[in-house]
Amino acid sequence: MSQIYFSKDHEWVSVGADGLATIGITDHAQQALGDIVFVELPDAGRNVASGEACAVVESVKAASDVYAPLAGTVAEVNQAIVDEPALVNSGAEGDGWFFKLRLEDPASVSSLMDRAAYDEYLSTLA
């Protein structure tokens, strides 16, 4: 199991053996959003800057942006969550991943939080 990193915007990042960074929203984020009914993903091949809004999730009541936690190029998107948005609720940090990035700088993950730091960050938001 590879190490998971977290952003302050409640995205998670996991870098696989292929060097691609899988990105999704955290379980905390899906709980806060509630029932997710629509997901819009970036096109493969798009270059995204760190912090750039590049996907959208809609719950019954409201829309939220999903930000690229790191800079890179979109290599792959998860069509399954477009077809079945509730997957984001049931498996935010697993099957409900959003897209994979080829990172501009593989070392950039070190700017993110680890699980313990993210949990600590969440406790400051309450």
Place this chain on the structure above:
Amino acid sequence: MGVRLLKTPLDGLHRRLGARMVEFAGYEMPLQYAGIIAEHNACRTGAALFDVSHMGQVEIADARAFERLVPGDITGLKAGRQRYTLLLNEAGGIIDDLMVANLGTRLQAVLNAGRKQVDVAHIQAQGVEVVTHFERALLALQGPKAVTLLPEGAALKFMDAAELTIEGIPCVVTRSGYTGEDGFEIGCPGDAGEHLAEILLARGAVPAGLGARDSLRLEAGLPLYGNDIGETITPVAAGLNFALSKKRLAAADFLGAGPVNAALANGTAEKLVGIRLEGRAPARAHAEIRVGAERVGEVTSGVFSPTLNAPIALGYVRADFATPGTAIDLIVRDKPLPGSVVALPFVPHNYVR
């Protein structure tokens, strides 16, 4: 955050039930408990319980005096009956929409939370006495199984009102609601509110929050004050002609009667319509409505309909685009989403008449 939020008499219960609380109209209110879709479906198929104690319960003794402020037939409202009506300003704009019940000895009105202070000031400024009971609790028990859970109210038909005792609690019960389903709204003393809610939950009602209340009322095509109706909008533009009494229009003896009669005679520039979208992306309030490149209106409420599994919206469009079947685009994140004007309600009402 300098504003201290108000709490309803059911605040402790919401927290014990694990509700997610949000600010609404100056109150801390439950947005959801288990989740909006589950609560929504519970109301469409069973019975859901909403805390709507933030709404303002008031009593008015003089029906004739009050009638001058609304376009509905209030003096003709029989004891034990309730009617939907509107407080109008001189321009025929909607100050608030409200339910008025004739309880025999007095009228009871239920005012929107965000408007109750404005309404009371307006009613008093017009020389009509009004007694506020904002400390009271108000529960909405809604859904096809509501009457099974509240046999005390079984004798009531849609829009009947009665003073009933529920397990020793003195209540004002109306057979009405804001979901399109059969059900009851039950007012009681504030200090009995939690107990009444616990009785109804024990009988099998599912707690539901403001999120489901909004998706349910939108499916039922019912306007929300502040989103879909307001002080610059006439009842005619809002499609609320059913709330205009023919007798009162002919007599033109209520505040705003001139502009309302003119709107009926001449039509209005814009009309409130229902909108269905073709894809799954919802459009929200303030989304622009276009036909081709031309702006023809704006969305006032939008939600993903759990019943239809599709996005729905209400919005104002230029009157020449208000006919059901008219193809329109809603602009969301700078992209046009195709949709069409549809007749309301989106989901048929299920009232027991």
